[in-house]
Amino acid sequence: MRVWTETFSPVAKLTIVRCLLALAAINNWDLHQLDVNNAFLHGDLDGEVFMKPPPGFISKEDTRSKSDYSLFTKSKCSSFMALLVYVDDIVLASNDKQVIKELTAFLHTHFKLKDLGSLKFFLGLEIARSSIGISLCQQKFALDILTDTGHLAAKPSAFPMESNAKFSALDGVLLEDPQSYRRLIGRLLYLTITRPDLTYAVHTLSQFMQAPRKPHLDAAHRILRYIKAAPGQGLFFPTSSxxxxxxxxxxxxxxxxxxxxxxxxxxxxxxxxxxxxxxxxxxxxxxxxxxxxxxxxxxxxxxxxxxxxxxxxx
Structure with missing residues (x-):
């Protein structure tokens, strides 16, 4: 079987999700979410497989973004719509609710999907909207990390890492169970989607995944105690921006x-x-x-x- 791959997976970058939410807050766009009912096949393919978009999926009025192939935009008269795809999750943003309804009905005639209504929960991100803006956080995900690691009742910390802290790959005793450290850092990396205040500390500790040591684990626990202080902290995109x-x-x-x-x-x-x-x-x-x-x-x-x-x- 001939296999063709790209450098990156065909999924939307999280930066585009944040950019879309910021623009939606500024321009007062409606945000809608769809979920495609798909089935993952695990059979072996012995022959060549050729794939192309279904007829009518991409029209002359649709524009595929060259910055990210998972983003599609459409402008017609005074209406505008953006479609963002992440595997089987779809986010629609438009200044016209009728355009969203027409596209949803059109897509439903080609394949089965779930209409999840207004965008509230996407890829573990919690979206809340008000008259002054859109807030984005991962409170449930953060509380799950604290619960699984036993830090839900830990004493909160005022900052995630000392400003002059330096970690080496040779200092300290090797951990007996490095898998738990790797699993924790992996979950913290996903939490940095809405927590830029954790980015430096988590990036520093992610360099020691191959052979983590006791000081690295202690620093990771310090990050957990910092998260405990404000698990619902995230980003806010004001309408006045x-x-x-x-x-x-x-x-x-x-x-x-x-x-x-x-x-x-x-x-x-x-x-x-x-x-x-x-x-x-x-x-x-x-x-x-x-x-x-x-x-x-x-x-x-x-x-x-x-x-x-x-x-x-x-």
């Missing part, structure tokens, strides 16, 4: 004591709405703090360029 992009970046020169590599950190706002952020180790060793800063600025410029193309699709 603008569509002006602004970004901030910084670097930590020689932030890693093992590799001597620097760290890049940035955050991007759409008006007053935080939609993108990152904390990542740089790929090469910077010979000066100025070089580390330039690499950080280059990273945020790449993100801004991509977001500009994405906003043009909207």
């Amino acid at each position: 603008s569509c002006h992009l602004k970004a901030f970046c910084d670097s930590d020169w020689v932030g890693c004591p093992d590799t001597r590599k620097s760290l890049t950190g940035f955050c991007v706002f759409l008006g007053d709405s935080l939609i993108s952020w990152k904390s990542k180790k740089q790929t090469t060793v910077s010979r000066s703090s100025a070089e580390a800063e330039y690499r950080s600025m280059a990273a945020v410029c790449c993100e801004l360029t991509w977001l500009l193309h994405l906003l043009q699709d909207f």
Whole structure:
């Protein structure tokens, strides 16, 4: 069987989800959610399989985003609609409720789907809407982590990690059960979708997944106690925001004591709405703090360029 793959999975990036919610709050778009009834087949395929979109799925009026192939937009007269696909979950955003109803009916004639109504719970993200904006959090997911790890009654911490904390891959005693540490860090990584305040700490601890040690586990427990202080904390996208992009970046020169590599950190706002952020180790060793800063600025410029193309699709 001939197999053709792309570099990335054909699912929407979470940054696009946050960007869509921010735009929906600003433009007062209606948000709707659909779920496709699908069945996963586990049979062996012996021959070649050729796939193409079904007739009528993509019309001349529909535009597939070049920034992300999971985003589709459609403009006709004064109505606008955006369709975002994540595996079998679909989010619709439009300024016309009738357009959403017509598309839902059209899709239902081609394959079975569930109409879940207004967007409230998507990929573990809890969405709440009011007259002043849209809030996004993962409170249920955070409480599940605290319950499973036994930290639901732990003493809260004021911050996730000491500002001058440095961790090494060689300090401390190796954990007898590294699987529990890896499972915990994996769940914390998903929690950073709505918690940018956890990004640096979780990124730092995720570098020791291969051979975690006692200090790494103690630091992870510190993050859990910080989550305990405010499990419902998340993001807020106000309706009074603008569509002006602004970004901030910084670097930590020689932030890693093992590799001597620097760290890049940035955050991007759409008006007053935080939609993108990152904390990542740089790929090469910077010979000066100025070089580390330039690499950080280059990273945020790449993100801004991509977001500009994405906003043009909207």
